[in-house]
Amino acid sequence: MQFTINGQVHEADVDIRTSLLDLAREHLGLTGSKKGCDHGQCGACTMIVNGRRINSCLTLAVMHQDDDIVTIEGLGGPDALNPLQRAFVTHDAFQCGYCTPGQICSATAMIEEARMGWPSHVSERLDGDVILDNDEISERMSGNICRCAAYPNIVDAIREVAEAGA
Amino acid sequence: MKTFDYARADSPEAAVAAADEETRFIAGGTNLLDLMKLQVMTPAKLVDISRLDLNRIEDMDEGGLRIGALVANSDLAADTRVRSRYAVLSRALLAGASGQLRNKASTGGNLLQRTRCYYFYDTASRCNKREPGSGCDAREGFNRIHAVLGTSEQCIATHPGDMPVAMRALDVVIVTLKKDGDRRRIPIADFYRLPGDTPQIETVLYPGELITHVELPPAPRGRQIYRKVRDRASYAFALVSVAGIASVEDGRIASAALAFGGLAHMPWRDPAVEAALIGQPPSTEAFNAAADALLTGARGFGHNDFKLPLARRTLIAVLRDLTGDAS
Known part of the structure; x- marks a missing residue:
């Protein structure tokens, strides 16, 4: 599977059950997004997908192969805070x-x-x-x-x- | 989560063709994946309909709107036509969930949202909806959020939605595609089922039948209000909600449509409530008569007894606002 996160293309071969959050954290090393409740209640996992904020814990990675995904790492970092x-x-x-x-x-x-x-x-x-x-x-x-x-x-x-x- | 087969459909026809008894369609997935993580739902196959061309809101010839089943809750709430002509629908959508969830949750999926009964969610509990025939731990348990109307021995769960309550007052029509290729147009009045002896069956949809559109009739006369009472000011399910539409002509109530959330297994509407109002001057007497009609046959189960007076007061407050009567 192929994903575009923060403008970069990533390849990953993950279990079909993998959430978008787990894809980022466990497979791509993008650990900025956090797992709080894992049920869409706390918002710690919020990512911006195609310009929209969503709970990345409540969606399957496989459903986002053609999407433009932005995580906190894509908004700014220690050297260039937004x-x-x-x-x-x-x-x-x-x-x-x-x-x-x-x-x-x-x-x-x-x-x-x-x-x-x-x-x-x-x-x-x-x-x-x-x-x-x-x-x-x-x-x-x-x-x-x-x-x-x-x-x-x-x-x-x-x-x-x-x-x-x- | 139990594993499953996954297929992405490229047309509604392909989606229904790929579906069998063990299949669930996935659009936003905000409710389905939550329940799959807990193994409350364990579909063998997911058919991904999220890329289908069902995400537009179109004008209909007679003045209504045709909403694609994949239109997100946030887009439906923000649509300028919905805001100006169907305020009760915008207000109901904005009263539900959070910004993130509204961006993902679809119109079709929201109609099919499952109950938030604690015992339905807890696989260690008995629940006739989750596991038919196992019993109901809610009747004698913590049932503060449970139903007071249309309950059965088997189930006292509520439908948790806000959008469907507004749609019930607006008399929408749900358009579907069946596995055999036939289309159905189901008035929302006929769409949901009371729990009875089969609380696991919540709508009249057949297995593999796909909601493709929701049709809004031309905008109704009069004022529109959605009032939601809940345990905190935001991001909580309704204890009681009222979607109200009414018009007053020559000092008398000329039309009224009232639907209720938080009270029953489905968005509740009772013609007797509206009959108690139409033709009457707006007054405390008429409003109380409407509440009496609503609550005929209502019963609490202990913790949710408060819903009876709460429903009465919320209805009366909405009727005052709708009719401009200060009594």
């Missing part, structure tokens, strides 16, 4: 850091969703521009759990980047 990664450091938006790669992948795609005008459960109106205030960010990021409860700082970090890009 704006969200920098904002998470500035705002102290983590303690243990286990959920952070998923938070950042999720937030990256979430900011795009808001730019496209997608409403959320807390949006008063279904039409018009989306302003990413604290309530909107909290609702839109509810698929990413932080066991250390660094939520206030996570929201601050995301809001700073969303406002800078607006």
Whole structure:
């Protein structure tokens, strides 16, 4: 099987049951994406596939052979932090850091969703521009759990980047 | 997870041809793979339908919309036509799951989402839905999230979805392709089954029958509301939800469609609820009569007794908002 992850083509021969998350972590050495619950509840495994954030634990690798897959490694690294990664450091938006790669992948795609005008459960109106205030960010990021409860700082970090890009 | 054969279909016809009794179609996989990991579901074969050309939302001649079965929950919720004409559907979708799951979960798959009954998920428990004839540990167990309407001796599970509740109020039609090549158009009113003696059979679909589209009729008159009550503000299943559509003319309720989530084995709708409202001026009396009609025959199982007053209050709150009545 052949996969395109972070713009690089990888070959791997894996069991048909292998999730996209296990493919990245166990077979391709891309260990940035984390396994929390393995049931789509915690968001630690979030990757961006064809521009969309998804739970990589709840999908089969074999179904993604033609897709454009982005993991945290593709967004930036220690030598070249992207704006969200920098904002998470500035705002102290983590303690243990286990959920952070998923938070950042999720937030990256979430900011795009808001730019496209997608409403959320807390949006008063279904039409018009989306302003990413604290309530909107909290609702839109509810698929990413932080066991250390660094939520206030996570929201601050995301809001700073969303406002800078607006 | 038990292993399985895997095949990717390149047309709906090829998908149904490849399916047998032990086959499951996989689209988003967010529910199916979760259950396969726990060995609650153990299909021998998966037919991957995710690449089929069923991911468009098209205008229909009579004014409705034709939704491909593979349209993601997020795309359906964000579609400008759905937002402006079928707000109850957008709101129901946005009230469900998380951003990541909505990006993956499909329209067809969401109709077929399995119950979140704890005992269905726990393979060490007895469950007539998972293992017919084994018994039901929910009736005497922790049944806080369970059904209060349409239950049977064998099963008190609920349907967990939000989207299907809105679709029930909107009277959608589910279009399928059968193994023999025939197409069926199934009104959602006829699509789901109550548990009865066969809680493992949840819909009228035949083995190997594929949902290809969902058709929305022309937009209904009046206001549309989806109200979901749950244990936390986001990313939780409904304890009670109400999809409501109603119009008021000359001070009287002219039309009403009300569907309920969290109360039964399927999205619940009862003509008696609407009959109690139509022709009446919006009032506390009329709203209570509608709630009485809804809850005739309802019963709790201990932990879920609270759903009876909760359903009444949620319905009344929705009716007040729909009719603009402040009483």
